[in-house]
Amino acid sequence: MAQEPPAQDLMHYEAMAQDALRGVVKAALKRAAAPDGLPGAHHLYVTFKTDAPGVSGPPDLLGKYPDEMTIVLQHQYWDLAPGETFFSVTLQFGGQPKRLSVPYQAVTRFYDPSVQFLLQFEAPAAAIAEAKAEAAAPAKVAAAGAEPPADGEAKIVSLDQFRKK
Template identity: 60%
Template sequence: MSQDLMNYDQMTQLALRGVVRDAIRRVIREDGLPGAHHFYITFLTRYPGVEIDETLAKKYPEEITIVLEHQFWDLNAYADEFEVTLKFGGIPKYLKVPYLAISRFHDPSVGFALQFDPPSEMDPIASGAAELRAVKDTDRPSPAIAAQTETTATDKAETKKSGKKKAKSDKASEGDASDETANVVSLDAFRKK
């Protein structure tokens, strides 16, 4: 068999990352996740271009899984990255994630899952960022509501009352991060009954 000079594996990986981008854009267009859909997105916390709160980066030095389900704020999807604000321990945290940093994407409501090959190097250019960036990004989406990894009943009630709730990245509360505890919380606790 001949050597693959077309790099089909890399092209497939980039195309599947485009599926993740398109799924996030659809959530934005539809002002939330349709039906029972929700996303588990696992990404490398130290990948170039990832913006994550330092306390989260220390707690999750390799990778972290976030959940977009009922509450999230400031969700935007661009050609080569997405950004979102989620609450961790009740504190809003801004995240910026290049699609190339994503290692897994899962929508358990329909049994859809993608697992990506780890980048051969921690260099976005070497791992295909230039090709992904070349995809035209014509529409800059607006913020939408979604889910979070940790929440309280109060947050849920406020969100239901207001319909939409915006959270700001609270960089001043980084010092309050020491109040966070390492509680393991079942994701089933946040699902609608």
């Protein structure tokens, strides 16, 4: 008797579970954004992919952390604004206030060391790879010597010039 292969998860339960757990991050950030701030000794470490789509902040800061960055929300954070799909916060880096916006999908780790609570998430690899490919596409066209298309205009490039003769 041959065993049947496991059924394919067409419901995408793992993705649903990840989204539900990201809701915990959102709820914790909403508590931290309340006028009273974080209660007791709670403080939050949020790690995120800096190259994920939708992450924004000062280019010099994000450039220092080209892959991943961890921020700490404890005593000195301002204007924490947890939205439906992302959060924004102002933190000090090198004595200068800098604003970051991070989609919840870019978060890879959430940790509250005061109670040893940790959530880890799958990195949004597919979205990052897609965004990098889109960003690299115009550079490849320019490197090939072709002009980029005008807005809304399709550009057809002949591959004959690249073929070996």
